[in-house]
Amino acid sequence: MNFENWLDxxxxxxxxxxxxxxxxxxTISGWAIEAKLIKRPLTSIQSAQKFRDVAEQIKALTIFQEKNVKGKGMYSAALNQYEAYLDDTSGETIQEDIEDVLSNDSLEKTxxxxxxxxxxxxxxxxxxxxDQWKGCALTGFSDTRFLVASHIKPWRASDNQERLDCFNGxxxxxxxxxxxxxxxxTFMECGGIKISEMLENKPLLGISADMHIELGDxxxxxxxxxxxxxxxxxYGG
Known part of the structure; x- marks a missing residue:
């Protein structure tokens, strides 16, 4: 799947x-090539980690910062979307996380x-x-065969205890x-949904502004x- 198809x-x-x-x-690839950060267009990069490293250098360029302000964040959004695309489609992030766990000598085998x-x-x-949610936390759909167990605070940002805490899910x-x-x-303290302005076709995704989730302390x-x-x-809200 290419980048444009993924965005769709x-x-x-x-x-x-x-x-x-x-x-x-x-545009962004041109700036990066001129600054000698890369030799080929950014879309040739297929490693999420390599792209993150290059993107950080691009964001430090004066021309990027100036044009990004004028473009109301469009260029930074494009970089962020491509990073998300690589994370989602390469499987690299999950594999790296598993390798980190396996190489952690402070953890027992179990x-x-x-x-x-x-x-x-x-x-x-x-x-x-x-056991906690009984079904989809947002819709109540109860057939758990179709449901995904997801971390709230991302795995990579969590410590060992947070990764296993059911309240982080x-x-x-x-x-x-x-x-x-x-x-x-995302969700506010009261449980009300907050939707990015960049998310289009919300009804097709089953998302509406009146959705609510029950959050405990x-x-x-x-x-x-x-x-x-x-x-x-x-996405900057």
């Missing part, structure tokens, strides 16, 4: 997808297995979410899990992290 799949219009794709492959299962949404972590339908994981939606710190570092950082 997550609900962006063709016009928006074309804007991001063009900005990435031509602890490593527990954490790996939690990372891929299985095992005890998933069962605890099923939501049980969601796949479409809702995807938009939450990518930062297109133990969920709040995790959701606050999601609002600040996943939702607001990536």
């Amino acid at each position: 799949q997550i609900g962006l219009s063709k016009r928006t997808a074309d804007s991001y794709s063009g900005a990435l492959s031509r 602890e490593k297995l527990t954490q790996i299962n939690a990372r891929v949404g299985q095992g005890k972590f998933r069962q605890q979410l099923i 939501l049980l969601l339908l796949p479409n809702l899990d995807k938009v939450f994981d990518l930062g297109f939606i 133990a969920h709040q710190a995790y959701m606050a992290f999601h609002r600040e570092y996943v939702f607001e950082k990536r």
